Structure formats: C-alpha cells, structure tokens
Amino acid sequence: MEILFTLFILLLCLLLYFYNKYVYIFDKNLKDYPAPPQVPILGHTLDFVSGKGFLDVLLSYTHKYGDIVRIRPGPIRQLLLTSNYKLFEAVLSNAKITKKSADYKFFHRWLGTGLLTSDGAKWKKHRQIITPTFHFQILENFVDVFEKNGKILTKQLEKHLNEDSVNVYGFVNLCALDIICEAAMGTSVKAQENMNSEYVRSVKDLLDTLMGRIFSPYKMIDFIYFFTEDYKKEMKALQVIHSYTRNVIKSRQAAINSGEFEQKTKKNFLDLLLAANEQQMTLEEIREEVDTFMFAGHDTTASTISFALFCLANHPDEQARVYREQKDIFGDDFKRAVTFQDLKKMKYLEYVIKETLRLYPVGPFFSRELDKDVPFAGKVLPKGLTITLFIYAMHRNPEYFPDPEKFNPSRFETFDGKMPFAFVPFGAGPRNCLGQKFAMLEMLSVVSRVVRTYKILPSIPRHEINVAAQVVLISTNGMRMRFEKRSEFSRK
C-alpha cells in the first residue's frame, strides 16, 4: 500500500512538473496571442486530422487570427505560427536560435544528424567544414551535369509532344535525382532512363513512407509505426540507400588514397568533402552529409522547376520574355551547351524562378525550437517553445508583395532587399540553405533547356493545380501542360 502511495505521489509530481514546464509557463507568457478554439488535452490536434490538409488549416488560422497564432498540436507541445515580419527577423537573424524543432526527428533514420537535422556543436563544426565545398566558383564544375541531364529531360518529353496534357512532375523529379546523384557522389543512377532501378525505387519508397508518417496522427507514434507495413518498406529502402552511399564513399576514399583524386579536374561534393575532411568527420558522418544532400537537393529543385514550367505555360507573355532573353544569349545556336557565363546572364529567368519560389516556396513553413527564453516585443518567448515560420503566408503579404496572387516576375527587378525577411524561400541567417546557389544554377539550366526546345502551353483542358504541403510543397493532382516543338529559329 505504501509503495502504491509513493508511486502515486511520484506520478503526481511528474505531471505537475510537465504541467508547469509546458503548459503553465507557456500559457502565462503567450496568453496575449490569439488561439483558435481547442479541445481539452488534444488542443488543436483534431483540426490537423480533419482531412482539410495541413497548409489549408494553417492558412485558415492565419486569416482568422492574424500573424502570430498560438497552436497546441498535442497535449503539451505549443507553437507560435507566425508570418509577422518582426518575429521572422528576431528568429532568423539570431545566431543563437539554431535548434531545429522535434518534427525533424522523422528524418533521423535516413539522414542521421547531418546538417539539416543536427544542432549544437556538431552542426556548427560540420557547417564550417562543408560551406567551402559550395563556393560559387566550385559550382562551375556542375554546369555539365545540369546540361547533360536537362538534355535527357527534353528527350523524355519529346515522346509526349503534342499530347493534350502531360504531367511534368515525374519527369522533372527523375532529372533532379540524376543531377544530385552525380553532383553529390559522382555516380550516375540514370533515373531518367531506368526509373525501376533499385536505388531510384528506394528513394521514392523512402519519401512516400516519410510523408505518410508526418501527416498521420497514429504513424507519428513510434510504437504504432513499428507494426506497420510502411515501417518494413522504410527499413528496406534505407538498407539499399545507405549501402549505396557507403560503397560510393569507400571507393572514393580508395581513389583519394591512390592519388587518383589529384588528377581529377571536376570534383563532386563527396570528393571535396573527403579532401577537406582531414579526419575531422568519420566516414559514417560523411555518409549522413551525402544523404542529406540527396534529400535536400532533390525534391526541392524538382518541385520548383515543375511549378516554374507550369507558371510559364499559363503566362505566355512571361514565357515570351524568357525566350527573348535566351535568344539574346544563344543567338541562333540554341542547341549548344550552356556555360556558366550564360547562366549568370539569365536575369529574367532568375526573376521567374524567384517569383515561382515566392508563390510556391518548397518549404512553406519551417520551425525552430527555442533553447532559451527569448525577449520579443515586450514579452518573453519561453524556452522549449516551437516557432513555426509560415513562409507561404509571408510571401503572400500584400504589404511586401502588391497583388500577391499574381505571377509577376518583374516585381523582382525592383525588389531592393530592404525587407530581407519578407522573401526567404531558402531560409535566412545561420541555418540558411547551403545549396541555394547550386539549386539556382540547376533550375536556370534545366528551365532554359526546356524553354529553348519547346513552347510550353496550358494543358487541354486547362489544369488547376491543388497545392499541398507534403515533404515539400507539391501539387497533389500533378502539374499538367502541353509541349510544342519550337521551329529552329522561331522568334516568338
């Protein structure tokens, strides 16, 4: 009896501790921020399982309650959903707020604690080692990789010329996978030509299972997830992907040891990492970083290129302007390979890609967890709080982007950077996207190749996209358009 009583008291103390830590202190500090109606214990969880879609739920909160909203997506967790400029600035410009929120844990089995998912000393050390490998000059090495795979993409699309409606996303996704594999590891998985290869299938399976987990209220819980078919599928895919990466690392390391590396003029990220490493990272840590590039650098560019092509298909005047720019750069020799210098000249196409990223940011929101109290606007944001930066809503704020729903690339001609946190598709501050320059060059190269080869037209019937937040922002019903071969010297 005495033991039971002691256990009861211990449990009570534990509950009081958690209540005080996560509920009382949060409520006390955040009470002035509005919160949608919630149910006891579950908070707002039911809204997220209502079938309405994550992005739509968050948008409805923002529209109804303003640019800082208090949300409780479970019994103890609280977060502030924000599209408030000052709060964006306070979080993103603070070099001490670098901790990722708990949501990133789903990626740990694949990426371990690589750059995207790590925190603290490990993240800082690895970021320092890896940053020089993304230097703009080094990126010149990859122009051939973009060119080669962009060309294969146009060949794949050729098989669908004059069809009324082609869903471009699958084709672009395989192209982006080929590019990142070659750039990150120097190996060619030939995804575009052989989409049934074991590696390509495993990447797809892994992304599918991750997505299924993040948005399922029960698969989120480890104990339940371990008994699902998805778990088995994930483990099988991980085995294939990890052993592929490990084998490539081993053979690269052997090449370096044999002196072969010195003679190589075009080095991939893995070569550069191994060379810069000087025993600071273990081979397993290098594996985590290479897998991180594979993940962070694949669906992201695929989604943006597809949205950009969709926008061009549906805005013929903008496409004509991009095409004119291509004419100015390539003259009548549209078939020649693109160079690094050419890509730097594609200013208008860059505005098109930026405008695409404004309307369709790949990561429509991302979060930080505060590891200390942070003063903000006369209040204290308590330690442990998750701040979810709602990029999608920020990018559609008419104060910074007049007529925000309109696809208008020209707005970037005069976007002067005075409000740097209003446009942050690549994040900002110490944890910004390491691959952003690489990504921009890749996207310029691939879109340029498609526009030079084909006139992109709206599908028949015209396609309405259904935008949703999955692992990245995508259109759940595909991105449909039509392609028409351009005549050699067409000026339209």
Ligand code: HEM
């Ligand atoms: C359209 C393309 C891309 C977009 C919009 C994008 C966006 C982002 C964003 C928003 C973050 C910050 C996430 C957060 O703070 O939680 C991020 C981080 C990161 N991205 Fe990208 N990304 C793109 C392509 C790439 C590519 C091609 C690579 C690599 C080749 C890459 C590598 C990374 C890495 C390593 C990080 C983690 C940086 C750190 O935490 O230190 N990304 N990206």
